Amino acid sequence: MNSVTTVPLEQPAALAATPTEDALPRRFSDFETLGEALDYAARGKRGLNFHDARGTLVRAYPFAELRTDALAQARRLIAAGVAPGDRIALIAETGAEFASLFFGVIYAGAWPVPLPLPTSFGGASSYIEQLRVQLASCDPRMLLYPVELAQMADEAARIAGVEGIDWESFTAREAPEAQLPEAGADDIAYLQYSSGSTRFPHGVAITHRSLLNNLAAHSHGMQLIESDRCVSWLPWYHDMGLVGCFLSVVANQVSTDYLKTEDFARRPLAWLDLISRNSGTSLSYSPTFGYDICARRMSSQTKASDRFDLSRWRVAGNGADMIRPDVMQSFVDAFGDAGFQAKAFLPSYGLAEATLAVSIMPPGEGIVVELVEETQLSGIAAGEDRPQRFRAIVNCGKPVRDMTVEIREEDGTPLPEKAIGKVWCKGPSVMTGYFRDPEATDACLVDGWLDTGDMGYMSDGYVYVVGRAKDMIIINGRNHWPQDIEWAVEQLPGFKAGDIAAFAITTPGGEETPAVLVQCRTSDDAERSRLRDAIRDRVRAVTGMNCVVELVPPRTLPRTSSGKLSRAKARNLYLTGEIKPYDIAA
Structure with missing residues (x-):
């Protein structure tokens, strides 16, 4: 029998992540503008590294490469007629594309406006409406988005009267030479929407000076x-x-x-x-x-x-x-x-x-x-x-x-x-x-002081x-913190953080009372009835009050874009009938 020598196929070289340490002396955000900060970081070897769901490195993106790409994006934006002070809305998917576009908008003197990705709650129509409202608020020159979100993003842009383009198509455009504007420390760097801003969005305007001061x-x-x-x-x-x-x-x-x-x-x-x-x-x-x-x-x-x-x-x-x-x-x-x-x-x-x-x-x-x-x-x-x-x-x-x-x-x-x-x-x-x-x-904002809304x-x-002051439940002159009620219910077997939303409602008799929505995973009516009674007893022990307890299906309670429970939205959805509790016999 003849022996056969097997020659292994050449394997692609493993990607190398950007280094942790670098010879470039570190500066602690002591720059005039964010563009100047990237200019400096690009002189070193460090950078961003993107991994897949299993934690495998799929893209190493040194700051030098980010800067090169961002300057090209800036030239494309200027060629498209973007001027300093224009807003450019960007769907904020974690990756090199968003990073280069964000800094491209900065270099072009415009204001990047990061917008959220869709969540599991609410479906396509809810996401389109959220985008529409935020686009109407920031009045952008264009909306740039990942190609896989084209259908929803295009529809939101169409309704809002904004030009929408996927970032693959945009990046394929020519990047002709252009004079980049000089940004100042007191110019607006970007608009940031707070996590709960959906129906009445508030675009927070942050200057380069404010940003770099906070980063330092x-x-x-x-x-x-x-x-x-x-x-x-x-x-x-x-x-x-x-x-x-x-x-x-x-x-x-x-x-x-x-x-x-x-x-x-x-x-x-x-x-x-x-x-x-x-x-x-x-x-x-x-x-x-x-x-x-x-x-x-x-x-x-x-x-x-x-x-x-x-x-x-x-x-x-x-x-x-x-x-x-x-x-x-x-x-x-x-x-x-x-x-x-x-x-x-x-x-x-x-x-x-x-x-x-x-x-x-x-x-x-x-x-x-x-x-x-x-x-x-x-x-x-x-x-x-x-x-x-x-x-x-x-x-x-x-x-x-x-x-x-x-x-x-x-x-x-x-x-x-x-x-x-x-x-x-x-x-x-x-x-x-x-x-x-x-x-x-x-x-x-009063005389430079910010009322955070927190207690x-x-x-x-x-x-x-x-x-949060706005979440406080005030009944008969007493303050009750919703998280106290929620945490008390979480101590019962079978519940976890995020399963419970507590807020105040007005009963048909005109009285204020706490309402507690609880995500329930059992389908047995007798067990649901037992759980409701146990929850009611638990809340009474903590607050001294009777409350309305509603069991709702799993994954019902809404969250903000940062993953936090949105009590205000849960309350609105409950009162309008969009959250439908299980029907449990009294």
């Missing part, structure tokens, strides 16, 4: 070091993803590994796989629900250390929603044996109207909790009709560099230490205002956030 404060607050590398699945149409994990890494020259948000939703542990593979130190942010999903997914696994190495995760940022200490503890319990250290948690507080960061916990201090007696939250005198109860409030850190925070009464009077009131902030990174909405601007208090120089 962010990097100083995290105490950025040479070995740091960012890992992110956060969407680029939300401030924490756009500003914190895209613009910040350019302006502070940090190599970053990305998963698309939808890929994280399908395979959340791929996020931790990326962190495990980082040979440097990791910076990675998530709202509470991201940590919660990962901890739950590990419940069927044996040991986290068999798969993950999280010992080099230096900054595990947490923000964008109320921080749950019980979830953070569950994450530590699930991943402690993989080297995750609780002191890596870095709580923070911010909002789009302040560009992003308002306060950041000093690295290494972890989750710090204060127990606040319920009477301080509800406004009732102590000792009345109920035993003392406490809520754990998470420390959200100290005001970032150049930011001042005050707690005020409703009439604007400053409050002393530990007194709960409205959170106001002032600093160079506060927005100039809402685009073409002076009334809404005047309602929240909280200060303690020893640290910021503690209690909740």
Whole structure:
């Protein structure tokens, strides 16, 4: 028998990610404009790295290549008649195409306006309407989008009277030489829509100066070091993803590994796989629900250390929603044996109207909790009709560099230490205002101070956030925080974070009462009836009040573009009959 020598086929060379460390001296966002920041970052070797759903690198995108592509996009935009100050709406899909177009718009002197991708809630018609409303608000010169969204995006653009073009077609255009405009620090850099802005959208106008001031404060607050590398699945149409994990890494020259948000939703542990593979130190942010999903997914696994190495995760940022200490503890319990250290948690507080960061916990201090007696939250005198109860409030850190925070009464009077009131902030990174909405601007900006709409208090120089003022349920003069009701129901077996929405409604008799919508997975009528009674008893124990309990199908409760539960939208959909509860016999 003759032997046959098999010659292996030549395998394509593995993609190499951009390096974590670089000879280019790091600058902490000390630039006049965002374009100048990319010009500098492009002199080094670092960049953006895009991964598929399994965490495999599919595109390494050095800042130098991003700059080259962005300059070409700028020339295409100028050739299309785009002028400084024009708005260019961009569907914010995580990838090189959006990145080059965003910076192309910056170089062309126009204002990029990132818009959301479709979510699982509401379907095509709901997404088209959301785009239409936001397009009407920002009045863009054109809408650019991924080709796979052409049908919905084109329809929204048609209704809004805006030119729509997929970015493959746009990038195929010629890029003739053109004189690029000179941007100034006080020019608007971009418009950012806050996550809940659907029916009445507010485009937050942020200048280059405000942006770079906040990005510098962010990097100083995290105490950025040479070995740091960012890992992110956060969407680029939300401030924490756009500003914190895209613009910040350019302006502070940090190599970053990305998963698309939808890929994280399908395979959340791929996020931790990326962190495990980082040979440097990791910076990675998530709202509470991201940590919660990962901890739950590990419940069927044996040991986290068999798969993950999280010992080099230096900054595990947490923000964008109320921080749950019980979830953070569950994450530590699930991943402690993989080297995750609780002191890596870095709580923070911010909002789009302040560009992003308002306060950041000093690295290494972890989750710090204060127990606040319920009477301080509800406004009732102590000792009345109920035993003392406490809520754990998470420390959200100290005001970032150049930011001042005050707690005020409703009439604007400053409050002393530990007194709960409205959170106001002032600093160079506060927005100039809402685009073409002076009334809404005047309602929240007073003498340079921003009314955040949140309630909280200060303690020893640290910021503690209690909740959103507009979500508060006020019945018979008592304040009830919806998250207290929601968290109480979550303690019952079979429920989890995101299953419950609490808000106030008016009964047919004209009385205000709490309503609790609960996503229910059982189809058994008797079990549903038992669950409803258990929920009602639980809420009565926490609030001392009867409430309306409605069980609804799974995946019914709406979320904002950043993944947070939207209580306001849930309430509206319930009152208009668009959320249909199960019919349960009394």
